[in-house]
Amino acid sequence: MSSNKKPRFDRAPSDSTKVPRVNENPNAYYERHPVWRFSLLDVGCPLYGWNLLDGGTLFEIRDRLAYYERMTFREIVDAKCHEIETWKLCKDARDRVEELRIHPESIMSFRVNSRGRIWGVRTGNVVDLLWWDPKHAVYPVYAK
DSSP states (O other): OOOOOOOOOSSOOSSSSOOOOOOTTGGGGSSSSEEOOOOOOOOOOTTTTGGGGHHHHHHHHHHHHHHHHTSSSSHHHHTTTTTEHHHHHHHHHHHHHHHOOOOOOOEEEEEEESSSSEEEEEEEEEEEEEEEEETSSSSSOOOO
């Protein structure tokens, strides 16, 4: 083979301005309903693990998640659920995130009862459930 061969172009080079194929508003998830995923469910955590549940609490959590499924994220946020930047979590929770080798910018808290929270990693309208926090310890709030 000859080393004098030049590459052949069947089409003209594209212009320098690229247009994304999907041009979706990053806040579009606010109008969607949540979808729960269980692949990150942390059953081994001694402080926030799902292994801490009793039967009655499991039914309470199931009912609360079903309730949230009927809501959009905008309605869920209005119901006192919110995302917390990972660096603001308690040290034990930050350490556990490192142990699990996940690196979310934020983790979403879903209120179950006065103290109990479900924590998950949200991507769009999909929430990877992570922890059951019965004592509101992942992100403690102190009375003023």
